[in-house]
Amino acid sequence: MQQFNFPFVATNQEEMQLRKEVRTFLKAELESDGYQPTADCWMTAVSPEFSEKLGAQGWLGMTWPKEYGGHERSTLERLIVTEELLAAGAPVAAHWIADRQTGQQIINFGTEEQKKTLLPKMAAGKSFAAIGMSEPQAGSDLAAVRTKAEKTDTGWRLNGRKIWSTGAHLCDHMIVLARTSPAEGRNRQIGLSQFLVPLKAPGVEVSGIDDISNHVHFNETLFEDVDLSEDALLGKEGNGWAQCMGELALERSGPERFLSTFILLEQALSSLRGKLDDQGLITLGQLIAKVRSLRIMSRGIAHQLAQGIPSDTEAAMVKALGNAFEKEVVTATRRLLSNTPKTEWPAGLAALLDDAVLKLPANTLRGGTTEILRGIIARQLGMR
Amino acid sequence: MDALIADTAKRIYTDHAEDKTGLWQALEENGLSRAWIPDELDGTGLELSDGFALIRQSAGELASVPFAETLLAGYLLATAGAATPDGQITIASSTHDSMSEAPFADSAEHVLRLHQNTLEVFKIDNAVAINNVGSDSLASIDFSQLSVVSSHKAPVWLTQDVYQQLGAVVRAAQLCGAMQYQLELTLEHTSTREQFGRPLTKFQAIQHLLAEMAGELATSSAALEGAIQTISFDAAPDAMAVACAKARASEAADIVSRHAHQAHGAIGYTGEYTLGRFSRRLWQWREDFGNEFYWSKLLGQQFSRTDSSGLTEDIFGAING
Incomplete structure (x- = not known):
């Protein structure tokens, strides 16, 4: 049977020093600026100013080469910073995608010119990026994308539409998965390519979509005869599917897949300490056992990625388990609070809970549904 | 785990799939049942992690033998610097009363318990099999009716x-x-x-x-x-x-x-x-x-x-x- 590998990574002193730096920074920010800690902060809590401050601290583009504005720190160090930011519910949504996946895609597949001009701005928290994968008729079935890029004398012409692109209205660039040649019979993964598209280009129209709580964080983007230069092609023509799977591995492997609701548990617990009955203690303990286990797995993935070992299926597994855990946190918090009158809840907790409930349906959908992830695990088991 | 150790164990389980006595003998002869006992106490002195891998492996085998219990007994006695008797040793699952349950107590030679900061090894002769949800044997033991073979002061941390x-x-x-x-x-x-x-x-x-x-x-x-x-x-x-x-x-x-x-x-x-x-x-x-x-x-x-x-x-x- 195919094994899933999650090597154990012990904690060391330097790690705790870095944690201390991030916590000290966050505490000062909270006290001076008073950002509102939120659930799902990496998806919806947008603050370009905060992103810029993180960039100044050297906490964006941490693993990227120094010559492109990065800091050449380890994958594990980046994991520590992201864990702390998520645990604090800090407003990190603006830069999250550029820092997590777009920058690395540019490092892997971009031209020298793109690396030199775009990466330093992304690492400084001054330029953001969006994901251009889903389309109205291509969600889980991503290979069904219809957005098309055709060769022109000067480069490419892009037509089509992308949907559910978080933060696209704030972004300078989007990596777009588009068809550049027809599928070969049933193999639709052939003939796809990735493009690095400037969202300010003529013919691009970004429009917001209200989510369930009537907030705009995701968008539909229309591309109408958008003329792109030659170097907008990211990587190799026809290699888009493989590149996109690599991008998804980056997208799925982080701790945001199980820490989105951690802040809710932290804040609820502050009013529940010493008051939980046996059932409440068990409920809390089950969550603790899960989050600790998920962290061990997540550190294992970071370690493997640093060694250049592909960990796509491990990431799919942590995301599937982690997303379920995030939902469990909200249900458990409701259960634990059910004996305490709302009037006795700490300030802001009710709003935080409501907000988490409203955001919750998305977590098992975005970045690959639980069903898609289970399919990936089943493939690794040799079932398909 | 060391691949050689894992392969050795696998071969033993395969060779003795139908024969518990032969299986245990082979586990002993290859030093696997004494994995956690240091060299100086006449054991195999494997890493703790290797022993856990062996325990995990044994739990996925059909053979029903007190391998995990014997390893744990060896570890516990080693923490007290004490030697472990040969053969199968089981572990009392509760330590507070004179009556206790222990897996395989109807076939193992010895049982170990921690009693008032002392590790006590008893020779088993009065185990009574109990029906239980598990498929491996479980038996009750009346410690008040058994004689202590050896007793050793446990280290302070071993509560x-x-x-x-x-x-x-x-x-x-x-x-x-x-x-x-x-x-x-x-x-x-x-x-x-x-x-x-x-x-x-x-x-x-x-x-x-x-x-x-x-x-x-x-x-x-x-x-x-x-x-x-x-x-x-x-x-x-x-x-x-x-x-x-x-x-x-x-x-x-x-x-x-x-x-x-x-x-x-x-x-x-x-x-x-x-x-x-x-x-x-x-x-x-x-x-x-x-x-x-x-x-x-x-x-x-x-x-x-x-x-x-x-x-x-x-x-x-x-x-x-």
Whole structure:
């Protein structure tokens, strides 16, 4: 049977020093600026100013080469910073995608010119990026994308539409998965390519979509005869599917897949300490056992990625388990609070809970549904 | 684990699949039953992690022998600098009363218990088999009727709580081994069993059951590794890491065995087919040394204590100053 590998990574002193730096920074920010800690902060809590401050601290583009504005720190160090930011519910949504996946895609597949001009701005928290994968008729079935890029004398012409692109209205660039040649019979993964598209280009129209709580964080983007230069092609023509799977591995492997609701548990617990009955203690303990286990797995993935070992299926597994855990946190918090009158809840907790409930349906959908992830695990088991 | 050790053990289990006496003899001759006893105490002196890997492996074998118990007994006696008698040794599962239960007590030669800071080895001659949910034998022992073969002052850190923690980690390793067996067997069954003209593996509903089983096994294994890392011969393990490991593995055992039976259909429920024997082990081991609710409650107490500086510190680590 195919094994899933999650090597154990012990904690060391330097790690705790870095944690201390991030916590000290966050505490000062909270006290001076008073950002509102939120659930799902990496998806919806947008603050370009905060992103810029993180960039100044050297906490964006941490693993990227120094010559492109990065800091050449380890994958594990980046994991520590992201864990702390998520645990604090800090407003990190603006830069999250550029820092997590777009920058690395540019490092892997971009031209020298793109690396030199775009990466330093992304690492400084001054330029953001969006994901251009889903389309109205291509969600889980991503290979069904219809957005098309055709060769022109000067480069490419892009037509089509992308949907559910978080933060696209704030972004300078989007990596777009588009068809550049027809599928070969049933193999639709052939003939796809990735493009690095400037969202300010003529013919691009970004429009917001209200989510369930009537907030705009995701968008539909229309591309109408958008003329792109030659170097907008990211990587190799026809290699888009493989590149996109690599991008998804980056997208799925982080701790945001199980820490989105951690802040809710932290804040609820502050009013529940010493008051939980046996059932409440068990409920809390089950969550603790899960989050600790998920962290061990997540550190294992970071370690493997640093060694250049592909960990796509491990990431799919942590995301599937982690997303379920995030939902469990909200249900458990409701259960634990059910004996305490709302009037006795700490300030802001009710709003935080409501907000988490409203955001919750998305977590098992975005970045690959639980069903898609289970399919990936089943493939690794040799079932398909 | 060292591949050579794993291969040796695998060969022994295969060669003696039908013969418990021969199996145990081979495990002893190859030094595997004395894995955790240091060289100077006439043991094999393997790493603790290698021993846990052997325990996990043994739990995925059909053979019903007190391998895990014998290893743990060797470890416990070694912490007191004491020699371990040859042969099978079992471990008392409760240490407070003179009556106790112990797996394999109707066949093992010795039983070890921790009693008032003393490790006591008894020769067994009055074990009474008990019907139980598990498929391995379980027997009750009346310590007041047994004579002590040897007794050794336990190190200060080896309290009753620590004794229970060590038992819990050993059981968590066994749970992982048995869950892995069930996952592999279920994979094999669903690959070959056809209904509606195709193998069961081609049904998404079945794929998702197995994916969930694999996830539960992986997260239990991660938690187990976290606990194993904290065990040594000269200090107590991290109680929270242990609690996490046993809570996860016991909870996962429920899900894995449930899905395994669901994917197997009626054949899995028969006495002849091996799946059920491993389910029964899972249902026994998940209870031993505290089930998922027991350990979760302990975690809940620790992580809701009033003097904590917050969940972030407790989960991600406290920083000084």
